[in-house]
Amino acid sequence: xxxxxxxxxxxxxxxxxxxxxxxxxxxxxxxxxxxxxxxxxxxxxxxxxxxxxxxxxxxxxxxxxxxxxxxxxxxxxxxxxxxxxxxxxxxxxxxxxxxxxxxxxxxxxxxxxxxxxxxxxxxxxxxxxxxxxxxxxxxxxxxxxxxxxxxxxxxxxxxxxxxxxxxx
Amino acid sequence: xxxxxxxxxxxxxxxxxxxxxxxxxxxxxxxxxxxxxxxxxxxxxxxxxxxxxxxxxxxxxxxxxxxxxxxxxxxxxxxxxxxxxxxxxxxxxxxxxxxxxxxxxxxxxxxxxxxxxxxxxxxxxxxxxxxxxxxxxxxxxxxxxxxxxxxxxxxxxxxxxxxxxxxxxxxxxxxxxxxxxxxxxxxxxxxxxxxxxxxxxxxxxxxxxxxxxxxxxxxxxxxxxxxxxxxxxxxxxxxxxxxxxxxxxxxxxxxxxxxxxxxxxxxxxxxxxxxxxxxxxxxxxxxxxxxxxxxxxxxxxxxxxxxxxxxxxxxxxxxxxxxx
Numbered sequence: 001x002x003x004x005x006x007x008x009x010x011x012x013x014x015x016x017x018x019x020x021x022x023x024x025x026x027x028x029x030x031x032x033x034x035x036x037x038x039x040x041x042x043x044x045x046x047x048x049x050x051x052x053x054x055x056x057x058x059x060x061x062x063x064x065x066x067x068x069x070x071x072x073x074x075x076x077x078x079x080x081x082x083x084x085x086x087x088x089x090x091x092x093x094x095x096x097x098x099x100x101x102x103x104x105x106x107x108x109x110x111x112x113x114x115x116x117x118x119x120x121x122x123x124x125x126x127x128x129x130x131x132x133x134x135x136x137x138x139x140x141x142x143x144x145x146x147x148x149x150x151x152x153x154x155x156x157x158x159x160x161x162x163x164x165x166x167x168x
Numbered sequence: 169x170x171x172x173x174x175x176x177x178x179x180x181x182x183x184x185x186x187x188x189x190x191x192x193x194x195x196x197x198x199x200x201x202x203x204x205x206x207x208x209x210x211x212x213x214x215x216x217x218x219x220x221x222x223x224x225x226x227x228x229x230x231x232x233x234x235x236x237x238x239x240x241x242x243x244x245x246x247x248x249x250x251x252x253x254x255x256x257x258x259x260x261x262x263x264x265x266x267x268x269x270x271x272x273x274x275x276x277x278x279x280x281x282x283x284x285x286x287x288x289x290x291x292x293x294x295x296x297x298x299x300x301x302x303x304x305x306x307x308x309x310x311x312x313x314x315x316x317x318x319x320x321x322x323x324x325x326x327x328x329x330x331x332x333x334x335x336x337x338x339x340x341x342x343x344x345x346x347x348x349x350x351x352x353x354x355x356x357x358x359x360x361x362x363x364x365x366x367x368x369x370x371x372x373x374x375x376x377x378x379x380x381x382x383x384x385x386x387x388x389x390x391x392x393x394x395x396x397x398x399x400x401x402x403x404x405x406x407x408x409x410x411x412x413x414x415x416x417x418x419x420x421x422x423x424x425x426x427x428x429x430x431x432x433x434x435x436x437x438x439x440x441x442x443x444x445x446x447x448x449x450x451x452x453x454x455x456x457x458x459x460x461x462x463x464x465x466x467x468x469x470x471x472x473x474x475x476x477x478x479x480x481x482x483x484x485x486x487x488x489x490x491x492x
Contacts, residue, residue: 060205063217072181072485073219075198079208113214 007160010125011042014141015049018092018123021139030090030121033057035107036078038096038154042125046094057082059093064106086115096154098124101135126152126162174296182481184296184305187314188355196323196359202477203324207470209246219480220249223280227253228270228295229308230286235444235468236308236318240283243475252279267291268298275300280483282306289313289348304482306475312346318443319352321474323360325467326398329439333357337364339386339393339434342402342424342451345373345413349443350402354381368392369424372413389424394433401426401442401452417450427453431461439463 022030031054034043040058047056062077093107104122111117127140130148146152147166155161173190177183182195209217225244227237237253244251256270274282281304284292289311296305309315323333330336338357344350344367357365358381365383367374374385386392393399404420414420426440440456442464448454457464 062205063209063219068219068480068484070485073202073480075201075481077202077205079205081208109218113212113216115213 007125007162010141011045011160012049014042014123014125014139015046017139017141018046018121019050021121022092025119025121027090027119027121029053030092031057031084031086032092032094033059033082033111035093035095035103036060038156039094041154041156041160042096043094046092046123055083057084059107059110061103061106061110064110066102066106080110082114086111086117088116088118091117091120093120093122095122095124096126097152098122098127098135098137098140099130101131101133104135105133125154128152174293181485182478184292184307185316185478185482186292186296186305186307188316188319188352188359189314191359193359193361196320196356199320199474199477199481200324200327202481203320203470203473206246206476206480207473209473209476216246216248218248220244220247220483223249223483224278225249225251225281225283225479226274226279227251227283227308228274228285229253229255230257230284230291231309233285233309235471236285239468239471240306240308240317240475243472243479246472247476247480249281249479267295271295271299275303279303281479283308285309287311306478306482309348312348312351314352315348315443316352316356317471317475317478318349319356320478321467321471322353322400322441322443323356324470324474325441325463326439328466328470329463330397333360333362336362336398337366337396338362338398338400339366339368339396340400340402341368341389341392341426343373343405344369344378344402345375346405347402353400354383358382366392366396370414370420389426389430390433393430393438396434397438399426399431399434399438399440401440401446403443403445404447404450421450425449425451425453426456428455428459431456441467444468
């Protein structure tokens with residue numbers, strides 16, 4: 001288990017890397033969108049660290065998941081909240097852990113139902129192995145190699161704690 | 169004898185939505201919560217989510233309807249389902265056999281959901297108990313029995329305006345006798361735990377058993393809506409009225425038509441609802457129907473989100489449930 005203090009440091013590292021990445025790309029003032037739930041917590045902190053002006057966007061990808069026919073709908077779906085136009089905007093998309101890539105696939109589909117952004121940059125706290133789709137993070141604070149039955153999950157919002165677990 | 173609730177699967181999830189009666193408060197709240205998140209879909213520039221892509225929904229209407237059918241159609245389309253609208257004249261030939269044959273044909277076309285409107289009470293239950301196991305049935309109104317999605321969109325509208333159900337007094341006014349909407353509303357309101365449900369109408373339009381549903385009966389509109397938070401007006405259903413239950417529409421309006429003046433005894437922030445279509449000058453005055461306390465058109469908008477919720481709950485997770 002990684003402690004709370006480490007996470008805050010890791011978020012600082014992520015902020016620095018994102019800053020550098022955006023500068024190299026020539027992107028100024030992107031809008032920031034976090035994916036429910038962990039991604040929103042990280043995005044809130046990144047927004048402060050990067051001094052971004054625009055309101056935080058929140059994305060709940062439940063309606064875009066590819067396992068709906070298997071697991072059904074979760075009534076606790078929080079509505080997505082994107083308080084800005086996405087058309088021609090540079091978007092900084094934030095999630096906690098990049099694993100199979102399916103969440104990001106769903107998030108991209110949903111974003112495009114709101115508009116046509118100029119670009120999307122994907123920033124994640126942790127990039128772990130196990131990708132099932134051709135999706136990569138542009139910026140990741142940490143890279144982990146985990147066995148298939150090992151899982152890592154962010155718990156929060158305050159303090160933010162990373163939890164390692166194993167299942168069969 | 170109490171039969172197993174055919175509306176639920178083995179995990180207790182919604183499979184058919186035929187009546188509000190017998191469903192738990194938790195399930196009703198789930199429907200409202202899910203609808204709340206679908207309400208946001210209309211703020212997207214693409215007003216569609218891909219949840220039911222590749223599914224086929226059949227609107228099977230044995231009785232005329234515009235609002236209900238179009239909002240079911242829009243709801244299905246906003247979930248990316250394909251929609252088939254079939255209108256079957258209820259007077260055509262002998263019904264029993266025709267109905268089962270119709271169903272068999274639609275099943276052969278590999279449809280996933282039947283949305284059924286019928287002038288006979290119990291029609292949706294009958295269909296649900298005869299369809300293939302992978303098909304969900306949604307009751308869009310059967311005779312004078314039930315209209316569960318209408319009741320849920322009304323609950324959604326009440327929750328949007330009033331928050332908690334517990335402290336509320338709700339009055340339902342008019343033709344309770346012939347109203348499937350009223351019956352479903354009463355079950356929904358009592359299950360959600362409102363403080364008081366009142367039904368108001370002439371003796372001839374209030375069924376005698378109504379007390380067993382836990383409501384208070386009033387025959388005077390003025391007395392009945394005193395201090396209520398919500399006033400639900402019902403349509404006077406001429407087409408269901410046989411025999412001399414009412415002297416005249418004018419007299420009905422005089423006694424039970426909602427005017428600004430009569431509404432003044434309700435709470436100052438009371439909202440006025442009506443399932444539509446409204447008969448202006450029969451059960452409701454135009455100044456009330458178009459006035460600041462009327463939420464009648466919001467009910468229509470909410471109907472889409474609520475129907476999206478019910479459809480996606482009934483069609484989601486089926487493969488998981490059967491172990492696929």
